[in-house]
Amino acid sequence: MRAAVIGGGHGTLTLADVPRPEIGTGDVLVRVHAAGVCATDLMGIAGTPAGAPSRVPGHEITGVIEAVGSGVTEVAVGDRVGAYLMFACGECEPCALGEEECCERGALAGITTDGGYAEYVRLPARSAIPLPDGLAFDEAAPFFCAGLTSYAGLLNGGLQAGQRVAIVGIGGLGHLAIPIAKALGAEVVAVTSSPAKHELARSLGADHVLTGDADAGAALKALGGAHVVLNTASAVEPLANLVAGLRPLARVVLAGVGAGPVPIPAGALARNQIGILGSFIGSRAQMVDLLALAQSARIRPTIERYSLSEVGAVHDRLRANEIRFRAVMTP
Ligand SMILES: [Zn+2]
Ligand SMILES: [Zn+2]
Structure with a gap:
């Protein structure tokens, strides 16, 4: 699949063909329809030394479930979803308190595990949050971090x-x-x-x-x-x-x-x-509540639309503080 990757001997962001992610028990595979671009993505790229394991950035992800692993019952193939970006362990003290954003063993999409600058992304099923009808993929993506x-x-x-x-x-x-x-x-x-x-x-x-x-x-x-x-x-x-x-x-x-x-x-x-x-991102429950609020109060982000192949130029615009107000890319 086509993806933007950092590390792997590059130290910068490069477009590459990489294997489609494999899903395990409890995971879903999402075909990415939109990936928002966050300032944190730039920090991650700047902080990744050449030779580090390659990784796909991007943590404002929306798309459609393409496949589900065994044991997945909460979502199904064809569902429109966004990614709750903390892939939490569900067992540590913050998780038990419902504060998965502070999970002590979790992975952050696009930051500590592969994210959404790609055609496909793997999510734990619990991180696949159904999108309300009428909320477009590109307008939904910025809700998942910003x-x-x-x-x-x-x-x-x-x-x-x-x-x-x-x-x-x-x-x-x-x-x-x-x-x-x-x-x-x-x-x-x-x-x-x-x-x-x-x-x-x-x-x-x-x-x-x-x-x-x-x-x-x-x-x-x-x-x-x-x-x-x-x-x-x-x-x-x-x-x-x-x-x-x-x-x-x-x-x-x-x-x-x-x-x-x-x-x-x-x-x-x-x-x-x-x-x-x-305050760091927010909890999974707050993510669900926010999508409902966005729907009932008709809140939408102001976005600039790009294709993933333009990622270099998009990041240049973000560095120059020229994006009004969120860039969203489509693979
Ligand atoms: Zn972010
Ligand atoms: Zn945890």
Whole structure:
């Protein structure tokens, strides 16, 4: 089958013909119809040394089940599905708590095991999540990382209907976080350093838009302050500008995957009992719930469509921050 692979002596991404994945007991084989492109894919490629075992990236995967292994009863050949990206063990402590995203022995599609930049992908049947009718493969794919990460971040922050949430960063995640937060009944303050995105943020449903500069905390406070801040950007330094706009008991949720320390003074945290927490993808149950919400609230990503053969150019556009707002490839 045709696939984009990294490693295997290349160190970069190359298109190649590779064997179709084999499925075992409890697995399904999915014919890929769409694969979303996430910034994490670029980090994975950059972090893979030449000579590492070859791997197929891609973790926003939708398609049709082509074959099922023995023992699979929950899905069937011909089903339209998306891939819950953590192939969890189902037995460790986080799995027992329903937090498969923190599985201690799981594999991540496209990151630690082969993913969706290919014509076919192997999934454990439990990771094959049925797609609602009417949700197209290409529009469904971004929900499986960008959408889930946004949705779970808002829920992990404890966001309630009627509360005010500041969503920092309007990119692949943030552009879905805005309509998801609206669908959850929140008042949404979009925070973006890019003036060009102000109108876009409003068109996505944001009630207010702030630039995120040194005055942003005061501006957020003037709006009543944020109950929840969802940082979807990889940079965390700009969060320092929002501290004055945090309500007592606010939660600052880090859903981006940047490396920097969080610049919020301990005194400000203690005085108002503010919590900082990380949020990683989301659970399988949240994935199911999000697809239902997307259907009932008519939430769709804004996507650019490409073929898998254009993957090099797509990644170049992503590196240059030119994608609006998610690129989706078809094998
Ligand atoms: Zn991702
Ligand atoms: Zn586990």
